Amino acid sequence: MPAPASPTAVRRVELVGQSGQDDRVHLLRAREIHAINAAITAGRPLLVRGEPGVGKSQLARAAATALGRAFVKHVIDSHTESRDLMWSFDAVKRLAEAQLAGALRDDIAKARSDLAVERFLHPGPLWWAFDWTNAEAQAALAQAERPSQPDDGDWRQGCVLLLDEIDKAEAEVPNGLLEALGAREFTPVGHRGPVRATGIPPLVVITTNEERVLPDAFLRRCLVLRLSLPETKEDLTAFLVARGRAHFPQASVALLRKAAELLHTDRAAAIHEQIRPYPGQAEYLDLLRAVLGMARGTRNHIKMLAVIRDYTLRKQADSVTTA
Numbered sequence: 025m026p027a028p029a030s031p032t033a034v035r036r037v038e039l040v041g042q043s044g045q046d047d048r049v050h051l052l053r054a055r056e057i058h059a060i061n062a063a064i065t066a067g068r069p070l071l072v073r074g075e076p077g078v079g080k081s082q083l084a085r086a087a088a089t090a091l092g093r094a095f096v097k098h099v100i101d102s103h104t105e106s107r108d109l110m111w112s113f114d115a116v117k118r119l120a121e122a123q124l125a126g127a128l129r130d131d132i133a134k135a136r137s138d139l140a141v142e143r144f145l146h147p148g149p150l151w152w153a154f155d156w157t158n159a160e161a162q163a164a165l166a167q168a169e170r171p172s173q174p175d176d177g178d179w180r181q182g183c184v185l186l187l188d189e190i191d192k193a194e195a196e197v198p199n200g201l202l203e204a205l206g207a208r209e210f211t212p213v214g215h216r217g218p219v220r221a222t223g224i225p226p227l228v229v230i231t232t233n234e235e236r237v238l239p240d241a242f243l244r245r246c247l248v249l250r251l252s253l254p255e256t257k258e259d260l261t262a263f264l265v266a267r268g269r270a271h272f273p274q275a276s277v278a279l280l281r282k283a284a285e286l287l288h289t290d291r292a293a294a295i296h297e298q299i300r301p302y303p304g305q306a307e308y309l310d311l312l313r314a315v316l317g318m319a320r321g322t323r324n325h326i327k328m329l330a331v332i333r334d335y336t337l338r339k340q341a342d343s344v345t346t347a
Contacts, residue, residue, distance in 0.1 A: 025057050096149045096171045098188065111151060112145075153228070156183065186230070208220060267308070270310055274316070301339070
């Protein structure tokens with residue numbers, strides 16, 4: 025992916041499948057593009073670290089769009105097992121069909137065929153990323169859905185796989201993921217053979233909010249990109265205003281700057297008092313979206329900032345009420 029000539033320049037990526045006009049753009053910085061290109065070239069997952077709301081998840085989607093690749097997303101939670109990243113088995117549906125077959129007194133040979141494990145095996149995100157054609161065939165057999173492509177990504181150009189919030193899972197999940205990525209294959213239960221990575225290797229983007237320490241062995245096998253907001257008021261304001269202008273071209277510079285200044289004030293107070301989550305880019309865009317939708321004219325917009333501020337920038341009950 026070509027990077028901007030200047031380290032401070034950005035590449036604008038249109039996310040055509042997004043529902044609202046203000047959400048249909050992502051700005052990729054040069055350092056982010058370099059990290060993406062390095063991960064592709066090295067054949068390693070890209071671990072994106074940073075606090076919530078800095079754009080970690082959307083970075084993966086923007087990368088897929090910029091590269092013209094298919095995009096597959098899987099959100100990890102505390103119940104996720106490493107197997108879920110590769111395949112899932114619909115035991116409930118199989119039990120229901122077995123009970124129906126027994127009630128109808130189906131032919132034993134037909135029942136065995138209809139209840140074959142493979143017919144209830146759903147491809148997981150890594151299966152799609154490794155071998156899209158094989159996953160499509162399995163999804164058709166199991167009557168499972170294929171990943172939607174709102175940005176018209178083409179799996180023939182490769183795949184970007186987003187594994188979101190891996191820090192929510194137990195250590196078994198990143199370790200199991202490493203095993204599959206290292207071997208470039210895995211064998212689902214009941215499948216006729218292993219699923220192997222074919223064609224263009226996938227770009228695997230993994231995000232963490234750093235709520236849990238990840239295994240050292242996992243970190244060593246990833247490239248790591250840390251996303252953070254600028255710390256000084258001047259740099260943070262410039263950063264936010266640029267994002268605000270990209271998302272809301274109709275907004276005045278005065279509104280964008282005032283909203284950024286309010287965020288800096290509340291963010292600095294929250295950091296000082298250690299009140300998490302700290303307001304960031306996501307809250308800034310929510311504030312602008314609400315203000316622009318609820319008032320008309322720059323003067324009214326700026327007045328409305330004070331009204332909406334408490335709901336977007338001060339989300340904790342014990343938030344500091346700094347003027």
